[in-house]
Structures are given as structure tokens and as C-alpha cells.
Amino acid sequence: MAPTIATELAILPLLPEVDLATHGSEGHTVITHMIATLSEQKGYLGIHFGRQHESPDDLVLAIDWDSIKSHKEFEKTEAYLPFVQEIATIMSKRSPPILHVEFRAPMATAAVAPITEMFTSYFPNDVDQSNVETTLVEFVQNLGRNAKGCVAYTAGWIVEQLEHEKIEGKARAYVIAIGWESLEAHMAYRDTQTFKNDIVNVRAVAKALTMYHVEFSKA
Numbered sequence: 001m002a003p004t005i006a007t008e009l010a011i012l013p014l015l016p017e018v019d020l021a022t023h024g025s026e027g028h029t030v031i032t033h034m035i036a037t038l039s040e041q042k043g044y045l046g047i048h049f050g051r052q053h054e055s056p057d058d059l060v061l062a063i064d065w066d067s068i069k070s071h072k073e074f075e076k077t078e079a080y081l082p083f084v085q086e087i088a089t090i091m092s093k094r095s096p097p098i099l100h101v102e103f104r105a106p107m108a109t110a111a112v113a114p115i116t117e118m119f120t121s122y123f124p125n126d127v128d129q130s131n132v133e134t135t136l137v138e139f140v141q142n143l144g145r146n147a148k149g150c151v152a153y154t155a156g157w158i159v160e161q162l163e164h165e166k167i168e169g170k171a172r173a174y175v176i177a178i179g180w181e182s183l184e185a186h187m188a189y190r191d192t193q194t195f196k197n198d199i200v201n202v203r204a205v206a207k208a209l210t211m212y213h214v215e216f217s218k219a
Contacts, residue, residue: 005045006159007101008063008071009175013092016057030090035219037083038063043070046218048111053183053213057092060118060214062107068100068159101175103156111216113151113179117186118214121206125161125170132205133157133174139198140176146194149185153178166208183213 019025031049038044045064052058065071074080101107110116123132140153154177161170180186189195203209 005103005106006065006068006071007103007107007156008061008065008098009101009158010061010063010095010098011052012059012061012087012090012095014051014057014059015090015092018057018090020051020059027090030086033086034083037079040079041070041074041077043067043073046108048107048216048218050214050216053115053215055212060212060216062111062216064107071100097160099162100159101156102159103154103175103177105154107154107177108218109152109154110177110179111214111218113181114215115180115183115186116214116216117176117178117180117211119176119178119211120158120209121174121176121202122162122164122167122208122210123172123174123206124167125172127172129157129172135201135205136174136176139202140178142194142198143178143189146192147185147189149181149189151179151181164208171207186213 014027018027020027020031022028035047038047043066045066047064048062050060052060063071103109121132121136136155140155144150144153156175158173158175162173164171164173178186
């Protein structure tokens with residue numbers, strides 16, 4: 001199925017002790033304003049956001065747009081500079097580059113789960129995308145069939161070329177978002193022989209792998 005939306009993926013390093021949950025706190029106010037501004041933009045479809053389980057000071061934003069063009073058009077508006085300046089007030093440093101993922105199914109497919117695994121594979125820029133995608137899709141389809149506690153998943157290529165310390169020159173990356181009933185369900189599946197067999201195939205084609213978990217909220 002061809003992607004019909006683009007998901008803006010950003011990781012914001014927060015200042016320590018930033019409170020996003022308490023109504024009236026600085027963090028909550030910034031997030032509320034951020035969502036309000038986004039909701040006024042043409043092509044904006046929704047947002048999922050949450051802290052990384054493994055690194056709680058890193059806030060993950062997954063913002064759905066009807067196209068990358070719509071996001072780029074927002075960046076040209078008068079609202080954009082105040083938007084990013086206010087978000088910067090709760091950040092400890094500049095965030096990594098904003099990326100766009102063309103998921104095979106909407107991000108919400110996985111993000112509605114109690115916890116979502118974000119699994120990314122990295123490849124040289126000249127990789128045969130169709131070949132490695134076959135391996136990755138088979139990996140996640142096997143997971144969907146065999147993993148107890150897997151709620152749903154989606155996957156897709158990051159549009160932008162990246163830098164990665166393990167890859168000479170530019171890199172490409174493929175993101176798999178997997179919704180789980182619990183973190184424990186994911187850890188249990190990692191201990192199965194099915195996972196151990198399948199991950200060998202992924203490691204055979206990928207130059208690097210990263211993984212983290214997020215308890216997403218939807219706005």
C-alpha cells in the first residue's frame with residue numbers, strides 16, 4: 001500500500017524536571033500551545049507525543065501531515081518562528097534534525113497501544129531498498145503472527161538522507177513502530193527462538209539498529 005501521509009518525527013531533549021502533565025505548569029502550557037498552533041495549519045492531521053521510556057528527558061513527537069509539502073508550508077508562515085521559540089524554552093539543547101517517515105499504515109496504528117517500540121534500521125545510501133524492505137517486512141509480519149501482546153505495527157522509510165557513525169557517506173533508515181500491550185510483552189518475545197532467528201536476518205542487511213519505547217498520548 002502506498003503511503004498517503006507523512007509523519008514528522010522529532011526528538012526534543014527536555015530540561016530536567018520539565019513537567020508536561022500538570023495543568024498550568026510551564027511544560028504543559030508549552031505543549032498545549034504547540035498543539036493549538038499545529039491544529040490551525042493546513043494539512044495537519046494529528047499528533048502523538050510521549051517521553052522515551054529509556055531516556056525520559058527525550059520527548060518524541062510524531063506529527064501526521066497530509067504531505068511533507070504541508071509541513072514545509074507551515075515552516076514558511078509567521079506562526080512558525082514563535083512556535084519553535086516557545087518549544088525551545090523547555091529544551092536543554094538543540095534537537096536533532098526533524099525527519100519524515102512515510103509509513104505503510106498510519107502511525108496511529110501502533111501508537112494507540114499502551115507502549116510503542118520504535119525500531120530503526122540503518123543502511124548505506126545506495127542500498128537496494130526493495131530488497132532490504134522485503135527482509136524487514138517479513139521480520140515484522142512474523143512478529144505480528146507470533147508475538148503475544150503485539151497490538152499492531154506499521155513501517156516505512158525515512159525520506160531524508162542521514163548521517164550515521166557506522167556508515168560512510170549518507171545513510172538511509174527504515175522505521176518500524178510496534179504497539180505492545182506492555183513492555184514486558186516485548187521483552188518476553190525477544191527471548192523467544194522465533195525472534196532470535198528473525199533478528200539474524202535483519203542484522204545481516206542493516207549496518208546499525210536502534211530501539212526505544214514510548215507511551216504515546218494523542219492530541
